[in-house]
Amino acid sequence: MRALALATLLFSPLALAETIGEVSTVFKWLGPNDKVVVEAFDDPKVEGVTCYLSRAKTGGVSGGLGLAEDRSEASLECLQTGAIRFKGELKDGEEVFKERTSLVFKSMQVVRFHDQKRNTLVYLVYSDRIIEGSPQNSLTAVPIRPW
Template sequence: MRLIKGMAAALLAMPLLAGAEEIGSVSTVFKWVGPNDKIMVEAFDDPKVEGVTCYLSRAKTGGVKGGLGLAEDRAEASIACRQVGPIRFNGELKDGEEVFKERTSLVFKTMQVVRFFDRKRNTLVYLVYSDRVIEGSPQNAVTAIPILPWPNRP
């Protein structure tokens, strides 16, 4: 019963996470059967911070297993977040709050983006990393956005 309640809570929280939009990709390894291995570039908007878009590049495993969604993607990722409009907060920000999450293996591995607010420097900091139920990866990337006034445009 606890498991069912936990799964229901996770499903209800899902809409609060950002969804990624594919910007483009490049092939890195040719596969005779199934899709090629590639690097994907995706964009997502922070659901609690209007005016911020993050760009994430990550490896996507191809081949038969990759085409069926059974392959495990590599842990490496890169992130760049930018101010794209006036910044407005939609609710209270919590340090380490998850803003994006994507499954990178059939069951146990995920890639996550979390946000921190450096109040002293008035800067938003985004961290991407991969974790696994038993053992995560120390590979990570970070980006920071100083919160600046946005010019009014006629």
């Protein structure tokens, strides 16, 4: 089981997020507070693009143990942070970032589209669940410009 988890981490093409900061939104007597977390990650296939994601994290005892389901709301902003270089073929709707938001069935993910006509990269964040996902989403676009 550990070998499978390690292989998934080593060979996963998805970006890893770095926590930039967080703010508490609801005080909890036991366990961590509910909060909004701001994370940054670089697109693993597009050098020169960094995305910032803010999302809710459920606290309390169940949240502290990783058993709570986080809310579906999120906000996304991606920016050109250097010269843009593609590190391989881009596929529309390709996952760039994915994080579990419940114990088993729910995740939040960021996917990328390449609008070739407008020379722009479009990033979409949404939440999905095996039975029923959420239509709540956020979108950002990065025009590809000389650096």
